[in-house]
Amino acid sequence: MICRHCNQAKVNRPRGLCWSCYYRPGVRDQYPSTSKYARRGVGNFCGTPPVPTAATSARPGSAEKIAILAERARNKQSLWHPDDVTMNPPVTAELLAQAC
Numbered sequence: 001m002i003c004r005h006c007n008q009a010k011v012n013r014p015r016g017l018c019w020s021c022y023y024r025p026g027v028r029d030q031y032p033s034t035s036k037y038a039r040r041g042v043g044n045f046c047g048t049p050p051v052p053t054a055a056t057s058a059r060p061g062s063a064e065k066i067a068i069l070a071e072r073a074r075n076k077q078s079l080w081h082p083d084d085v086t087m088n089p090p091v092t093a094e095l096l097a098q099a100c
């Protein structure tokens, strides 16, 4: 394999770089890690995150809902809001009256 930066030397450092490019200031930062063990995504943390400011009307499993979950994870908020739309609507007195 040839170095991703200079396209000349053989790769002998991580990120697909040669020794000279890997240790030259500024070059390493231009190339993300190629390791499957590298950190990716928005990270993880312990504790109780704050509840999102607004509930969503996006249905569970929809692309819109997944985008909202990603946004909440980026903002270090709880993924779930108590008033988010669920697959089953909550049982209300009106629904009970209709069932009888």
Ligand SMILES: [Zn+2]
Residues within 6 Å of the ligand: 003, 004, 005, 006, 007, 008, 009, 017, 018, 019, 020, 021, 022
């Ligand atoms: Zn190089």
